[in-house]
Structure formats: C-alpha cells, structure tokens
Amino acid sequence: MxxxxxxxxxxxxxxxxxxxEVKKKVGASTSWAAMMRxxxxxxxxxxxxxxxxxxxxxxxxxxxxxxxxxxxxxPDFVLEAEPFLRPYIEKVGVEANRLAKSSLExxxxxxxxxxxxxxxxxxxxxxxxxxxxxxxxxxxxxxxxEREYAV
Numbered sequence: 001m002x003x004x005x006x007x008x009x010x011x012x013x014x015x016x017x018x019x020x021e022v023k024k025k026v027g028a029s030t031s032w033a034a035m036m037r038x039x040x041x042x043x044x045x046x047x048x049x050x051x052x053x054x055x056x057x058x059x060x061x062x063x064x065x066x067x068x069x070x071x072x073x074x075p076d077f078v079l080e081a082e083p084f085l086r087p088y089i090e091k092v093g094v095e096a097n098r099l100a101k102s103s104l105e106x107x108x109x110x111x112x113x114x115x116x117x118x119x120x121x122x123x124x125x126x127x128x129x130x131x132x133x134x135x136x137x138x139x140x141x142x143x144x145x146e147r148e149y150a151v
Contacts, residue, residue, distance in 0.1 A: 004148075006105050008049075009112055012142030018051040022108060024101040025056040030074050033061040038072040051136055055108050057096045058082065064134050077130040084111055105147060113145045 007020035033054050054061040061075040088107040089096050118141060131137050
C-alpha cells in the first residue's frame with residue numbers, strides 16, 4: 001500500500017522522525033483532530049514515525065508514538081500556530097486562513113527546516129516546552145525535510 005504525507009522529516013540518523021499532514025481549516029477542535037489522525041491511520045496513509053503533526057491554519061496538533069494507533073486519541077499537545085508561522089506569513093503578506101494549502105505546506109516546511117538546521121529564531125514562545133520535553137526538537141535537529149513524501 002502506498003503511504004503519503006505532506007511533509008516528512010528525518011532525524012540526523014536518517015530515520016523518519018516526523019510525519020506532517022496539513023489541512024486548510026480554521027477552528028478545528030481537538031476531537032476533530034483526533035478523528036482525522038485516526039482516519040488517516042485507519043487507511044494506512046502514512047508510515048510509522050515517532051512524531052505526528054496535524055497542522056491546520058491556526059493550530060498544530062502533536063502526537064508522540066501514536067502514528068499507527070487506530071483509536072481516536074487526542075493530541076499530546078496543541079499549539080497556536082500563529083506565533084511560529086508569523087515571520088513567514090508576514091513575508092507573504094496574506095492572512096494564514098487565506099493561504100492556499102500548498103502555501104501553508106511550504107511555510108510549515110520552512111519553519112521545520114529552520115528547526116532542523118538549528119536556525120529557528122524563537123524557541124522561547126510561551127507553552128512550547130513540550131517541543132523540547134517530548135524530544136521533538138532533538139529528534140529532528142540535524143535532519144532533513146522532505147515535502148510531498150510518498151513510499
């Protein structure tokens with residue numbers, strides 16, 4: 001079965017560390033995000049990875065070690081996306097909810113690339129301690145970002 005992801009991030013060891021699914025949606029609830037992750041897993045659409053990120057226009061929903069679970073599991077962590085994406089969106093000059101899905105994917109891939117390269121400007125944004133405590137930052141640092149991943 002073919003597996004897909006909008007973005008895949010490999011760690012410095014070359015192993016798949018993060019799968020990202022991007023949806024152009026505003027105001028998604030945590031229960032909607034949990035059901036979306038479950039549906040993607042049920043259809044075998046993405047490979048096993050330590051981290052899964054469901055990114056919508058205004059929020060990031062993160063799961064750790066739950067890629068293949070067929071249960072509807074709420075995310076381990078939810079972040080408002082705007083503080084992380086603001087520098088990229090300001091360069092584009094369009095509100096996040098008006099971006100095309102492909103533009104949102106490119107912006108998220110750019111943000112992840114800066115983390116991978118160790119160039120992200122602001123890890124001190126309130127409530128982002130989970131990114132460190134979960135091992136997310138260390139898992140992708142020094143790795144590689146791939147858009148439109150297919151196996």
